[in-house]
Amino acid sequence: MNRSPHTFWAAATTSLAIAASSALIATPATATADSHYTAPATHAAALSLPAAHSLHWPTVRSGSRGHAVVAAQHLLTARGHAAKADGVFGSRTAAAVRGFQKARKLRADGIVGPSTWKALITTVRSGSRGHAVVAVQHLLTARGHAVKADGAFGSRTAAAVRAFQKARKLRADGIVGPNTWNALLDAPSKPQPGPRGYYLKFTKNWQAPTRSKLSLVRDGKVVKSYRAGSGKGSTDECASNKGWLPSGTYQVKGHQTNRNSTIKGYAIQLADKACKPTKRGQKPVTRDYLFIHSEMLSNGRQAWDNPFVDDDDYRWNGDIDYQSLGCIKLTPGDIKDLFSRLNRAHWPKNLTLRVT
Secondary structure (H helix, E strand, O other): OOOOHHHHHHHHHHHHHHHHHHHHHOOOOOOOOOOOOOOOHHHHHHHOOOOHHHOOOOOEOOOOEOHHHHHHHHHHHHOOOOOOOOOEOOHHHHHHHHHHHHHOOOOOOOOEOHHHHHHHOOOEOOOOEOHHHHHHHHHHHHOOOOOOOOOEOOHHHHHHHHHHHHHOOOOOOOOEOHHHHHHHHHOOOOOOOOOOOEEEEEEOOOOOHHHEEEEEEEOOEEEEEEEEEEOOOEOOOOOOOOEOOOOEEEEEEEEEEEEEOOOEEEEEEEOOEEEOOOOOOOOOEEEOOEEEEOOOOOOOOOOOOOOOOOOOOOOOOHHHHOOOOOOEEOOHHHHHHHHHHHHHOOOOOOOEEEEO
16 A cells, blocks of 8 residues: 555654664563663653662772672682682782782772672572672671572572562562672671670781781670781691691680690690692691690790799790791780680680681
């Protein structure tokens, strides 16, 4: 049937308008899981679709601590730039960030901000495995959706993801894509009840191992902290007799004030700890003969103590004397003070040492 030019162009214009409206309402078939379709600027407000730039990504850098740092460390490792997931943004993590940024042609400033987060994250879902999954599991637990951080994205992890997505008004598909990553990283942590009772905590100083810290903690609050060293200056946890203690929790097996062996005087004995080397091909190592101790004689006096000088730390030689064969070492005065406080607490049963 013949149409006039006016009729033809009117029909064509109507068809294009209908097609354009449908395209704005429907999600494109190529959209990735957990992504929002961004409409043209003139229609975004009407459709209430969030713009990508509205997402807020946390910034972590040297000195930062916490769950976002743990996530960044796992994601760096997943991307081939290994970083120990201890939640402390130290020099090694900064170096790993710079290496990743250089590889991705980003500004290599060692700071994890929006651009670096977007390059680090990767979509994970049921069946996924690895460090990126561990990062998700850690963040889920921190946000009140507890799940075992085993690196395997199974049914329980998927259920926890859906529950978190529902709480954050995201599409509850159980897939962790950009928007769920952003919500996990930006959401406030759920307050966790502090541990009750006494425990010991050793906090490593990666820049200066002999200037680490041992603390006595009660009900989550530090009672007293002491400067402490561990190892011979090496930060290799699996290096027997020279590396410092592997991270983890240790049972306190006993304590003495007059020990008389290689380690003498005041000593707290710790359970053995298995250490898995980070280098490929190396076999696991069991670190044993572990103590918290000082430089003493079996009678509790310092080896070079001067009976005419009332000073337990007489001639203590700073960084050198804080070194040990892999144990934790305090000055004589500090270990006596620690024993005094634990004596008043009646040496709590199941006392542990937590190394971070």
